[in-house]
Amino acid sequence: MSAAEPIQTLPFRRPQDDQHRLAALHRYDVLKEPAGEDFRFLTELAARICGVPYAFITLVDAEQVWVKSYTGLAIDQLPRDQCYCSLAVLGENATEIPDLSADARTARMPLTAGEPHLRMYSSVALSTSDGYALGTLCVMDVKPGRLSAEQRGLLQGLARQAMALIELRAKEKALQASLHELEQLATTDELTGLHNRRSLLHRLKFEVARTRRFRTPLSAVMIDLDHFKRVNDEYGHAAGDLVLADIGRLLRENIRVIDLAGRYGGEELCILLPNTPPEGARKFAESLRAKIEAQVHHDGARSIQVTASFGIASFNHMDIDDADSLLRQADAALYRAKQNGRNRVEN
Numbered sequence: 001m002s003a004a005e006p007i008q009t010l011p012f013r014r015p016q017d018d019q020h021r022l023a024a025l026h027r028y029d030v031l032k033e034p035a036g037e038d039f040r041f042l043t044e045l046a047a048r049i050c051g052v053p054y055a056f057i058t059l060v061d062a063e064q065v066w067v068k069s070y071t072g073l074a075i076d077q078l079p080r081d082q083c084y085c086s087l088a089v090l091g092e093n094a095t096e097i098p099d100l101s102a103d104a105r106t107a108r109m110p111l112t113a114g115e116p117h118l119r120m121y122s123s124v125a126l127s128t129s130d131g132y133a134l135g136t137l138c139v140m141d142v143k144p145g146r147l148s149a150e151q152r153g154l155l156q157g158l159a160r161q162a163m164a165l166i167e168l169r170a171k172e173k174a175l176q177a178s179l180h181e182l183e184q185l186a187t188t189d190e191l192t193g194l195h196n197r198r199s200l201l202h203r204l205k206f207e208v209a210r211t212r213r214f215r216t217p218l219s220a221v222m223i224d225l226d227h228f229k230r231v232n233d234e235y236g237h238a239a240g241d242l243v244l245a246d247i248g249r250l251l252r253e254n255i256r257v258i259d260l261a262g263r264y265g266g267e268e269l270c271i272l273l274p275n276t277p278p279e280g281a282r283k284f285a286e287s288l289r290a291k292i293e294a295q296v297h298h299d300g301a302r303s304i305q306v307t308a309s310f311g312i313a314s315f316n317h318m319d320i321d322d323a324d325s326l327l328r329q330a331d332a333a334l335y336r337a338k339q340n341g342r343n344r345v346e347n
């Protein structure tokens with residue numbers, strides 16, 4: 001081939017059910033996962049068993065081939081039409097090309113025609129239990145040749161191990177996702193999307209310990225909606241729920257990532273403000289009070305507006321007491337806010 005002649009890539013044939021195959025591949029959700037030692041060990045072993053310099057675990061995606069693990073040649077991904085493994089997922093369980101330069105499909109592919117001038121390719125498909133080939137465990141050599149029956153048998157065994165590892169990773173990921181979902185469910189109040197009482201109290205303990213350790217201030221803001229009983233009585237319980245949900249959203253949108261907003265009880269909410277002195281907490285509470293007052297809740301054609309009273313309590317590391325007394329102080333301040341006319345902040 002002259003230097004000017006363009007490198008020809010694989011005639012891009014796809015398996016007939018490539019869409020389903022790709023759907024199966026994406027279900028495993030492991031394409032961009034770091035490979036890890038266990039995959040590397042398998043390619044290392046495959047290269048040794050077959051007595052060749054190169055071995056790869058590949059996953060054949062829509063337009064590219066992801067190399068999960070390599071031995072001998074550092075490649076992370078290749079365009080699908082430049083990779084021999086695109087042939088290997090066409091349906092055969094095992095694919096062997098004894099001389100890549102003598103095969104019309106592969107002779108002018110970059111890794112055959114250019115460095116490292118590969119000649120032998122042998123692969124076993126990584127197949128799902130429902131028969132989709134996601135990719136391969138493959139070995140390659142710069143000399144033409146074939147694997148022995150024994151080598152092919154061992155390569156099959158290693159491919160099964162690679163597939164088992166992929167399945168294990170996918171299950172681990174799914175388990176992590178379920179655990180995360182469960183944790184969300186266990187710590188979140190469904191109506192407001194805020195932390196539930198248990199989660200709030202758990203975090204409060206942690207924040208109190210942190211305040212002691214790092215000698216930083218900690219403030220708690222207790223919020224109680226004013227005359228909320230009237231909202232329920234006048235508009236109905238569902239409308240009351242809608243108002244609570246709106247206010248939950250407002251709180252979530254107005255706190256910093258290190259703050260925590262929780263539903264302490266029915267229409268009583270609480271915000272923990274780590275590293276925040278009383279003046280800061282007061283400023284924050286004032287601005288939130290104004291936002292709640294200005295918020296219009298729409299229940300069908302009806303508009304509802306509510307106000308809220310705020311009680312603030314703060315610790316600093318000098319007068320640290322315990323989590324319960326912080327909440328008691330905030331509750332007492334909230335009581336004063338109610339006594340002094342509602343829709344106000346007290347500390």
Ligand SMILES: Nc1nc2c(ncn2[C@@H]2O[C@H](COP(=O)(O)OP(=O)(O)OP(=O)(O)O)[C@@H](O)[C@H]2O)c(=O)[nH]1
Binds near residue numbers: 226238244342
């Ligand atoms: N819709 C709805 N209402 C709730 C929920 N939780 C508590 N409430 C209501 O909130 C109201 C609280 O009433 P009260 O404790 O008398 O206080 P208030 O009417 O808000 O009056 P003040 O707090 O004194 O301003 C009750 O009617 C509760 O039923 C809830 O999840 N959804």
